[in-house]
Amino acid sequence: MSQSANYVLPPLGLNPSTTAAGTTPGSFARKPTIAPGPEGRYTFASPDTPGMPEPSMKTAWDFLPDGWATFVDAADQATCVSRDPESGLRPYSFKQSDGSTRHVTLDKRWKGFQPVTQLEYARLGIITGPMKRVAEREPHLTPAQVRDEVAAGRMIIPANINHLKYQLDPMAIGRASKTKINANMGASPVSSSTDEEVDKLKWAEKWGADTVMDLSTGGNLDECRAAIIRNSTVPIGTVPIYSMIIGRKLYDLDAETILATLKHQAQQGVDYFTIHAGVLREHLQFVKKRLIGIVSRGGSLLAKWMIDHDAENPMYTLWDDICDVMRGYDVSFSIGDGLRPGGLADATDRAQLAELCTLGELTERAWRKGVQVMIEGPGHVPFDQIEYNMKLQRTLCHGAPFYVLGPLVTDIFPGYDHITSCIGATSAGFHGASMLCYVTPKEHLGLPKKDDVKQGCIAYKIAAHAADVALGIPGSRDRDDELTKARAALNWEKHFELSFDPDTARAYHDEDLDVDTDFCAMCGHDWCSVRISKEIVEFASGKEDGYQWKKAKVTAALTPEQQQILASRGNLSPEEIHKLASKTKKAVGAKEGEKASCHSDYVDDDSAKRLQERSLPLVELNTTN
Numbered sequence: 217m218s219q220s221a222n223y224v225l226p227p228l229g230l231n232p233s234t235t236a237a238g239t240t241p242g243s244f245a246r247k248p249t250i251a252p253g254p255e256g257r258y259t260f261a262s263p264d265t266p267g268m269p270e271p272s273m274k275t276a277w278d279f280l281p282d283g284w285a286t287f288v289d290a291a292d293q294a295t296c297v298s299r300d301p302e303s304g305l306r307p308y309s310f311k312q313s314d315g316s317t318r319h320v321t322l323d324k325r326w327k328g329f330q331p332v333t334q335l336e337y338a339r340l341g342i343i344t345g346p347m348k349r350v351a352e353r354e355p356h357l358t359p360a361q362v363r364d365e366v367a368a369g370r371m372i373i374p375a376n377i378n379h380l381k382y383q384l385d386p387m388a389i390g391r392a393s394k395t396k397i398n399a400n401m402g403a404s405p406v407s408s409s410t411d412e413e414v415d416k417l418k419w420a421e422k423w424g425a426d427t428v429m430d431l432s433t434g435g436n437l438d439e440c441r442a443a444i445i446r447n448s449t450v451p452i453g454t455v456p457i458y459s460m461i462i463g464r465k466l467y468d469l470d471a472e473t474i475l476a477t478l479k480h481q482a483q484q485g486v487d488y489f490t491i492h493a494g495v496l497r498e499h500l501q502f503v504k505k506r507l508i509g510i511v512s513r514g515g516s517l518l519a520k521w522m523i524d525h526d527a528e529n530p531m532y533t534l535w536d537d538i539c540d541v542m543r544g545y546d547v548s549f550s551i552g553d554g555l556r557p558g559g560l561a562d563a564t565d566r567a568q569l570a571e572l573c574t575l576g577e578l579t580e581r582a583w584r585k586g587v588q589v590m591i592e593g594p595g596h597v598p599f600d601q602i603e604y605n606m607k608l609q610r611t612l613c614h615g616a617p618f619y620v621l622g623p624l625v626t627d628i629f630p631g632y633d634h635i636t637s638c639i640g641a642t643s644a645g646f647h648g649a650s651m652l653c654y655v656t657p658k659e660h661l662g663l664p665k666k667d668d669v670k671q672g673c674i675a676y677k678i679a680a681h682a683a684d685v686a687l688g689i690p691g692s693r694d695r696d697d698e699l700t701k702a703r704a705a706l707n708w709e710k711h712f713e714l715s716f717d718p719d720t721a722r723a724y725h726d727e728d729l730d731v732d733t734d735f736c737a738m739c740g741h742d743w744c745s746v747r748i749s750k751e752i753v754e755f756a757s758g759k760e761d762g763y764q765w766k767k768a769k770v771t772a773a774l775t776p777e778q779q780q781i782l783a784s785r786g787n788l789s790p791e792e793i794h795k796l797a798s799k800t801k802k803a804v805g806a807k808e809g810e811k812a813s814c815h816s817d818y819v820d821d822d823s824a825k826r827l828q829e830r831s832l833p834l835v836e837l838n839t840t841n
């Protein structure tokens with residue numbers, strides 16, 4: 217017996233394929249525990265490398281509004297749970313997905329209470345239309361499991377009550393569901409228009425974006441946002457501070473403007489807001505040692521506001537009021553990471569982790585207000601630090617979904633950052649992130665155009681899908697298995713059909729050989745291992761009916777789109793690159809010889825320096841073993 221036969225496989229999770237259960241042992245992730253309450257904290261989780269933080273034992277059930285109480289009756293014995301003596305309110309009692317019965321009582325302050333958010337409905341045991349739709353779209357979950365995950369705070373359904381009136385198709389973000397991807401777009405002061413952005417939205421949807429963020433900072437922001445909401449089937453997120461400071465100095469940002477802007481966007485139907493409330497004054501001192509300071513737009517703007525006013529972050533001080541506005545329309549939080557690292561050297565530093573602690577506190581407060589929460593994460597992180605980052609968030613934010621921006625695992629490949637970041641995103645997805653914010657080849661360089669959006673979406677669909685297969689999400693490998701069968705049968709037509717981007721696959725194949733053959737141009741007839749294999753081995757898939765093609769045929773001529781794909785394969789010449797980079801200062805309205813003005817010109821350098829030098833109390837984090 218060869219030595220390899222003695223190898224012992226690790227404990228296994230589920231098999232991600234429903235059609236080829238015998239071909240591999242299954243996922244090496246943990247076996248999922250989809251269960252209500254803290255028991256579900258390891259659902260679709262990677263095995264922990266020694267030293268990783270343990271998941272929190274708390275859930276959103278531990279952060280109910282004042283006057284709410286709950287208990288679980290595992291043996292289902294409390295058949296008669298009495299009314300609240302003061303209010304006369306009857307308790308809400310319902311069967312959870314594990315068969316236990318949960319009771320929820322509200323005191324007299326809540327008489328006449330009407331749930332608005334998906335979290336509130338879930339807490340009362342109500343399965344909503346959007347929850348049913350999520351279960352339809354993710355058949356490995358039942359509607360009751362979706363409700364229980366939402367109630368635990370581990371899943372959100374970003375669905376503004378006003379966006380649901382248009383074309384929104386509800387989806388979920390959370391560990392029990394498949395990994396999602398977000399695509400960013402939006403007009404900038406130098407480029408793009410509303411029509412172009414709506415066009416990009418439809419394009420991003422075509423290439424698999426699960427949500428879209430409108431990050432417009434120029435053009436007609438209001439009109440652009442309304443058009444995107446009207447036309448989207450996916451949830452729309454915004455960073456409202458951008459529109460709060462258009463047309464005014466950052467210094468003049470006040471509570472009235474903040475709350476009015478949020479209310480306006482909530483009424484328009486925005487499904488989630490990124491709000492950088494976790495950047496506190498006491499964190500700014502930790503930025504001093506960084507190579508690149510604060511790279512989040514929202515984070516840097518708020519840091520400047522705090523320095524200039526010598527006051528705390530207004531998003532933090534207004535947190536409860538902000539929650540009230542968002543609760544009214546069921547806008548979910550994407551609590552921003554304003555201190556995320558902007559380079560490998562700044563990753564997992566004191567500034568980032570201190571902010572993450574505050575994000576945990578804000579999560580608890582938002583849950584008490586009935587608002588759904590996800591948390592934003594880094595950024596630029598060396599590959600070895602990604603698991604720790606994901607698992608620390610799981611601990612501090614009690615399992616609230618993590619929505620990460622990349623992360624990029626190296627800094628020296630501008631122009632290819634969709635690749636550097638999708639490597640990090642795959643690891644993040646496996647170790648705990650629920651949504652991956654795409655990065656396009658234009659990252660750090662310019663505003664993404666249509667093809668950049670496509671490249672970013674595809675890179676991130678690869679990352680999300682790879683993570684889902686690795687986590688053993690049931691059925692996630694089915695299409696891979698089908699494509700493998702088609703590949704084994706050398707059935708090119710089926711191969712293309714099952715490809716995520718059939719046009720590109722077909723164009724690349726037909727560039728060299730536009731007839732069906734039992735080999736392709738990569739190795740040629742004599743060296744085609746698949747063809748030779750078919751001749752010598754009886755293997756299951758390649759010989760199945762429906763995969764074998766009967767005889768060689770000429771494929772259809774290349775479509776204009778396929779021709780374009782082939783035409784654009786060559787590298788741009790330096791002249792062409794310079795032509796594309798023709799944006800001048802004129803485009804941003806700068807006069808000859810002058811610097812373009814911007815809200816950030818009103819920052820007082822001296823006061824910035826003073827605050828940075830001040831010795832503030834340290835936020836103690838145990839970052840050592």
Ligand code: SF4
Pocket residue numbers: 734735736737738739740741743744745746747
């Ligand atoms: S020729 Fe090579 S690449 Fe092409 S199908 Fe055969 S083995 Fe695969």
